[in-house]
Amino acid sequence: MFDNLRDEANSFDNQEAKFQPASGTISGPIARRSGRFLGMTSIQRFVIVVLLMAAVCVLGTMCLLITGKIGI
Numbered sequence: 869m870f871d872n873l874r875d876e877a878n879s880f881d882n883q884e885a886k887f888q889p890a891s892g893t894i895s896g897p898i899a900r901r902s903g904r905f906l907g908m909t910s911i912q913r914f915v916i917v918v919l920l921m922a923a924v925c926v927l928g929t930m931c932l933l934i935t936g937k938i939g940i
Contacts, residue, residue: 905913932938 903910908916929938933940
């Protein structure tokens, strides 16, 4: 199993890397931006940001209550 391991490892050094562009991609100055970030529309991004802001506010309030900086 490991008899020719060193020979096989050296054979990879001799091979040249070949670049193959992905199919269906447009490159160059003609390429258009789709206006999407991580595949989400602007409404989906807005909902994610609002939920994240609400989570930060709730966690911050909980930390202030636990440390006694504010009281009910």
